[in-house]
Amino acid sequence: MLKILRRIVQEMNDAKNLEDSLQILVKQVREVLETQAATVFLIDREQGKYVLMATDGLNPDIVKRISIPLEKGLVGQVIQREELINLENAPENPHFVHVPEVREEPFKAFLGVPIIHQRRVLGVIVVQQEDARCFDESEEAFMVTLSAQLAGVIAHAEATGAMLKLSSVEGSASQDRFEGASLGGIPGAPGVGIGEAVVVYPLADLDAVPDRKAESVVSELAQFDMALSQARDEIQALKGRMEGAIAKEEQALFDVYLRILDKMGIGDEVAQEIRDGQWAQGALRTVIKRHALQFEAMEDDYLRERAVDVRDLGRRVLSHLQARQKVTIQYPEKTILIGDEVTASALASVPEGRLMGLVSAQGSGNSHVAILARAMGVPTVMGVDDLPVSHLEGRELIVDGYYGQMYVSPSSELREEFLLLAEEERQLDADLQSLRNLPAETPDGHKVSLYVNTGLAADAGLSLSVGAEGVGLYRTEVPFMIRDCFPAEGEQTKIYKQMLAAFSPRPVVMRTLDVGGDKPLPYFPVEEDNPFLGWRGIRLTLDHPEVFLVQLRAMLKASEGFGNLRIMFPMVSGIGEIDEAQRLLNQAFQEVTEEGFEIQKPTVGVMIEIPSSVYQADEFAKRVDFLSVGSNDLTQYLLAVDRNNARVATLYDSLHPAVIQALHDVVKSAHAQQTPISICGEMASDPAAVILLVALGFDALSMSAASLPRVKWVVRNFTVEQARTLLAEVREMNHPTMIRCHLELALEQAGLGGLIRAGK
Ligand code: PEP
Ligand code: MG
Numbered sequence: 001m002l003k004i005l006r007r008i009v010q011e012m013n014d015a016k017n018l019e020d021s022l023q024i025l026v027k028q029v030r031e032v033l034e035t036q037a038a039t040v041f042l043i044d045r046e047q048g049k050y051v052l053m054a055t056d057g058l059n060p061d062i063v064k065r066i067s068i069p070l071e072k073g074l075v076g077q078v079i080q081r082e083e084l085i086n087l088e089n090a091p092e093n094p095h096f097v098h099v100p101e102v103r104e105e106p107f108k109a110f111l112g113v114p115i116i117h118q119r120r121v122l123g124v125i126v127v128q129q130e131d132a133r134c135f136d137e138s139e140e141a142f143m144v145t146l147s148a149q150l151a152g153v154i155a156h157a158e159a160t161g162a163m164l165k166l167s168s169v170e171g172s173a174s175q176d177r178f179e180g181a182s183l184g185g186i187p188g189a190p191g192v193g194i195g196e197a198v199v200v201y202p203l204a205d206l207d208a209v210p211d212r213k214a215e216s217v218v219s220e221l222a223q224f225d226m227a228l229s230q231a232r233d234e235i236q237a238l239k240g241r242m243e244g245a246i247a248k249e250e251q252a253l254f255d256v257y258l259r260i261l262d263k264m265g266i267g268d269e270v271a272q273e274i275r276d277g278q279w280a281q282g283a284l285r286t287v288i289k290r291h292a293l294q295f296e297a298m299e300d301d302y303l304r305e306r307a308v309d310v311r312d313l314g315r316r317v318l319s320h321l322q323a324r325q326k327v328t329i330q331y332p333e334k335t336i337l338i339g340d341e342v343t344a345s346a347l348a349s350v351p352e353g354r355l356m357g358l359v360s361a362q363g364s365g366n367s368h369v370a371i372l373a374r375a376m377g378v379p380t381v382m383g384v385d386d387l388p389v390s391h392l393e394g395r396e397l398i399v400d401g402y403y404g405q406m407y408v409s410p411s412s413e414l415r416e417e418f419l420l421l422a423e424e425e426r427q428l429d430a431d432l433q434s435l436r437n438l439p440a441e442t443p444d445g446h447k448v449s450l451y452v453n454t455g456l457a458a459d460a461g462l463s464l465s466v467g468a469e470g471v472g473l474y475r476t477e478v479p480f481m482i483r484d485c486f487p488a489e490g491e492q493t494k495i496y497k498q499m500l501a502a503f504s505p506r507p508v509v510m511r512t513l514d515v516g517g518d519k520p521l522p523y524f525p526v527e528e529d530n531p532f533l534g535w536r537g538i539r540l541t542l543d544h545p546e547v548f549l550v551q552l553r554a555m556l557k558a559s560e561g562f563g564n565l566r567i568m569f570p571m572v573s574g575i576g577e578i579d580e581a582q583r584l585l586n587q588a589f590q591e592v593t594e595e596g597f598e599i600q601k602p603t604v605g606v607m608i609e610i611p612s613s614v615y616q617a618d619e620f621a622k623r624v625d626f627l628s629v630g631s632n633d634l635t636q637y638l639l640a641v642d643r644n645n646a647r648v649a650t651l652y653d654s655l656h657p658a659v660i661q662a663l664h665d666v667v668k669s670a671h672a673q674q675t676p677i678s679i680c681g682e683m684a685s686d687p688a689a690v691i692l693l694v695a696l697g698f699d700a701l702s703m704s705a706a707s708l709p710r711v712k713w714v715v716r717n718f719t720v721e722q723a724r725t726l727l728a729e730v731r732e733m734n735h736p737t738m739i740r741c742h743l744e745l746a747l748e749q750a751g752l753g754g755l756i757r758a759g760k
Contacts, residue, residue, distance in 0.1 A: 003304075004032055005146055007297055012153050014293045021153065022054035025125070029146070030056045033139055035127045037107060040115075041075050042123035042154065050075055050123065052102075057128065059103040066099065073097040078112040078124045085112045086140060089132045108132040113143040117151035118385075118647070125150075156386030179409040183387065185359070186649045187404040188370035188380030189706075192422045192758045193357025194399075194415065195334030197392045200346040204319040206311065208340055209285045210390040213277055224270055224280040227320035232261045234316060260313055266291065281321055288314030331355075336397045340389050344372050344481055357399030359406050361387035366632045366643035366652065366682060368519055372478075374685065375453060377462075377706030381406050383646025402757050421758040428754050432709035436467040440712045442694065444719040449700035450708055451509075453680055455479075460502035463705040467712070470506035472628065472702020473568070473680035474499060476551065477515050485523050486547060492554035500562045507564050509605065509628070509680075509702075510555050512548065512581075513541050514570035518644050532642065537571025542580050552588035556599055565602040568628060572606045572613060578623050609633035609681075614662045617669035627670050628702070631681025635659050653736035654683040655743075660692065660731065667697045678702055687755040688743035690714045692730065695723035710755050717750050 008028045015021035022040050030038035037057025041050045049067040052058075070076055077095050078085050090096055090110035107128035115123045125147055127135070135143075201208035214220045239254035259265050266287050273283030288310060295307035331350050336357040339346065347358065347369060358373050358380040365382055373380040379401035398407040398418045407414060440450045451472030452463040463471070479487060479495050487495070500508050515521050516536025528534040541548035552567070559565035569581045582604065589601060606613070606620055609630030613620060621627060631654050636643040638659055641652045653659075663679075670677035678700035683689045685707035693701055694715060703711055718726075726746055730739045744756050 001142060001145075004028075005142075005149055008032075008146065009149050009153060010293065010296050012150070014289060019054070023056075025150070026054045026056040029125065029127060029143075033127055033135075033142065035109075035129045037104070037126075037128040039126045039128075040123060041126070043070065043079065043121060050079065053123070059101060062101050066102065068097070068099075074110060075112055075124045075126065078114050079121050082114055082116065082121055084114065084140060084144065085110070086135050087111075088134045090128070104128060106130050109135060111135040111139065111143060113140075113147045115147045115151050115154050117155040122151065122154045152386070156388075180411055180414075181408040183384050183406050183408070185381040185384035185387075185404045185406070186364050186646060187401055188358065188360070188363075188365050188367075188382040189374040189378055189401045191357075191377065191379035191401045192399065192418055192425055193334075193336060193379035193401070194418055194422060195336040195356035195397065196332040197338045197395045197397050198329060198331060198335050198350075199389055199393045200329075200337055200339040200342055201389070204315050204322060206285045206288055206314050206318055208389070209281045209318070210393045211282050212279045212393060214274055214279045217274055217277075220274045220280040220283075221271060223321060224274060224284070224317075225267075227280070227317050228261060228263075228267055228270075230320045231313065231316040232258060235261065235313075257309065257313060260291075260310065261317070266314075281318060284314060284317055284321065336399060338387070338389060338392055338397070340387070342369055344369055344478065347372055347376075347378075348482060357381075357397065357401070359384055359387065359397070359399060361385075361389060362646065363644050364646050364649040364652065365404075366636070371453075371632075371682060371704075372455065374682070374706060375455065375704035377704070383649055385646070400758060418758075424754075425758065429709065432713055433466075435709055435712050435716065436465070438712070438716070440469075440715045442715060442718060442720050442723070444721065446694070446720045448694055448698065448715055449678075450712060450715075451507075451678070451680075451700055451702040452705045452708060453702050454499075454705070460499070463708075464503070466705050466708045468503075468506070468705060468708060469700075470564070471499070471503055471508040471510075472678055472700060474508055474510045475514065476510055477513055477519055477521075480513060480515065480521055481519065483523075486521075486550075489550045489554050489557075492551060493557045496555050496558035500558055500564055504562045504564050507566055509566040509568050511568045511570050511607070512538070513551055514538075516540050532636070538569050538577050538581060539571065539573075542577060542584075545584055548581075548584055549588050549591075552585055553592050556588055556592045556602070557597055559602060560597050560599050563600050566605060566626070567602050568605040568607060568626075570607045570630070571609065571633070572620070573610045574612060575616065575619055575623070578606055578620065582623070607633075607680075608666050609637070611637050611662075614638075614666055617666045618673060621670045621673035621675035625675070627666070627675060627677045629663065629666060629677070629679040629681060629698075631659070631663075631679055631683035634662065634681065635683075638662060653740070654681070654686070654689060655692075655730075655736045655739045657731070657734060657736070657739070660696075660739075663693075663696055671697065676700070685711060687711065687714050687747055687752065688740055691718055691723050691743055691746065692727050694718065694720065695727035713752060714747070714755070717752060718746075 011024050012021040015024055026038040026040055039055040039058055040053050042053045043050050048070055050070060051064060052062060052066040054063060070079055074085060074090060074095050087093055087110045089108045107130055109129040109131060112124050112126045114121050199210040235254055235257050269287045270283045273286055274280055292307040292310045295310060296304055298304045331354050333354060334356045335350055335354045337346060338359045341362040342358055342360040355378050358378050360382050361384050363369060363382045367382060370380055370382050379399045381399055381401060381404045395409050398410050441447045449469050451470050452468040453473040454471055455475040455478030514537045516526060517532045526535055555565060572578055603625035605624050605626035605628055607628050607630045608617055632643055635654045639656055641648050643652060667677055676699045679693060679698050680702035684701040685703035687710060690711050730742055733739050747755055
């Protein structure tokens with residue numbers, strides 16, 4: 001059964017469009033269950049109806065012509081109840097609605113199964129049979145499993161199909177499926193961005209190659225030929241190396257590979273696609289997918305497995321093509337980066353001033369790329385379910401980072417609307433510039449220090465221009481991530497010196513290398529089942545003192561002549577790690593002073609971002625000079641919700657009552673030891689949360705430079721007394737959403753609504 005299911009889903013995935021995909025579905029279901037009719041209905045929420053989208057067994061002429069109000073009929077019942085309905089004699093059921101054009105009179109048995117994606121019913125699959133009988137348990141089980149697997153495919157179709165306007169699709173084949181589409185994701189960084197889509201994709205990933213027009217068919221053909229022949233040479237060499245090592249029959253496999261890579265194999269087909277106007281990479285993707293699908297559809301296990309080989313061969317040719325066609329991306333004046341997984345280096349590659357927005361299919365609001373985007377003030381939407389990446393290159397996009405929404409090829413009215421909102425945003429930011437030299441002080445005189453989080457030296461100018469009092473978190477892993485090997489001590493010293501010099505005399509908190517989890521180093525891969533619970537942060541650096549000591553020495557050397565260095569350890573889970581890290585820091589200090597550097601001992605802090613550290617905060621506070629809460633990880637670990645997983649993103653909320661309680665306890669523990677405490681997670685840039693952080697007594701907040709003026713605006717608008725009243729009110733509440741609404745209402749009432757939505 002698993003094989004059949006996999007085959008159906010695969011075929012649907014590879015279909016050209018929604019219509020073909022659904023037709024494959026009903027045909028396969030009818031065959032597999034040996035029934036007389038299989039039909040799929042999808043919901044058109046805008047119209048409040050469900051639409052018959054494909055059928056094998058009912059009247060084919062009514063496809064997309066029949067739409068029924070959501071609450072009507074047996075299908076309506078399946079939708080309302082969100083569970084399957086299995087009837088021996090459907091026409092006798094009081095909910096049965098007779099629609100003559102459907103021609104279902106001969107059928108009695110009815111099994112309707114809902115298609116549900118992320119708690120939302122998207123449609124219903126129905127199978128029918130003439131005999132009056134109930135479908136048996138195995139048939140039910142098959143349909144439920146199939147439907148669960150299909151939900152993702154249909155959600156994707158719906159995402160692009162929201163544009164398809166289900167009930168008015170007749171004759172729309174030539175219509176642009178993406179025009180006017182609106183796709184929802186998770187807010188990544190606030191703001192509104194309008195620009196042209198530039199698709200970024202990982203190399204040698206066939207699925208990620210976008211459609212693109214061939215600029216010169218002749219040159220694409222020549223490059224493809226070369227890549228193909230290089231791949232063939234490679235296989236030939238492999239074959240030679242294997243001679244004698246494997247049996248003759250297995251050797252023959254290499255001949256099969258060579259034939260596939262022959263001109264007569266995929267060669268001609270790819271060439272034809274290129275002549276039809278595709279660039280070589282896109283043509284290769286189409287052909288390889290087509291061949292792999294043919295293998296996957298085979299009943300024979302051995303042959304089906306060959307699909308893997310075809311994909312592998314495709315990747316080989318692609319890697320040669322990509323080495324040859326080193327795409328120099330042309331970034332338009334207003335670029336919106338879009339990709340399945342947009343990386344920090346892709347973001348950093350866009351020339352200054354051109355990046356207007358970012359959309360990523362994977363990740364959530366607390367992924368590191370979203371944090372970087374916030375740092376750079378780039379409106380961002382993350383976790384856009386089934387983003388049709390390969391079809392968006394060059395299109396005009398609008399990114400609404402407040403609501404996590406993007407719009408493809410918008411209508412002129414929508415564009416006008418968003419241009420207006422963007423202008424209001426710009427105006428608001430300009431107005432907030434006037435706060436630059438004013439203190440971050442509540443109206444009743446309580447001062448809170450505002451620092452910036454940074455990872456790129458280029459941020460320094462922006463940070464200072466918004467009036468940052470220093471750096472509360474310098475993520476040193478960023479320079480490690482955008483290189484291809486560990487930076488040497490001299491190189492690191494230079495980078496850190498730039499940072500210390502740019503902010504001097506203001507303090508700079510440098511966090512020691514925090515890689516692992518979702519921040520792998522390309523040149524230091526770590527394979528783990530649970531990377532977030534694994535070898536990351538201080539755990540990794542303590543295990544590699546040779547890396548740790550180089551970093552500490554570089555920081556210390558860089559501080560000579562400045563004296564504004566503070567060092568902070570990430571991901572600390574217990575006292576032992578602090579003691580060991582301090583021991584290594586002392587060793588580095590001694591070495592560097594012995595080398596003749598005249599430096600002061602830096603102040604040292606630890607991050608509170610693991611639940612155990614909340615309970616040991618008082619012991620930590622006795623050992624170090626300051627504490628800083630990493631609310632991104634603290635929320636993730638307290639709530640056991642992966643901060644990058646779009647599926648559980650709605651559960652990830654730093655305004656969860658348990659998180660607020662933890663923050664309360666940590667501030668108390670720190671202050672009991674007279675140890676200052678700051679917060680450097682994203683919570684510190686969330687205007688609603690800021691009110692609570694002030695009330696809880698944090699001494700400093702550290703956030704992206706782009707957020708700082710907005711946070712200052714909040715601080716300057718709420719007295720400590722008002723903030724404490726709001727804190728007391730929300731501490732009576734049990735739900736993060738209620739807490740957020742309550743705080744956002746307070747912002748609106750104080751005239752600060754522009755902080756939580758587009759416009760002023
Ligand atoms: C945090 O976890 O809140 C934090 C500031 O660190 P990072 O986001 O880099 O893990
Ligand atoms: Mg962290």
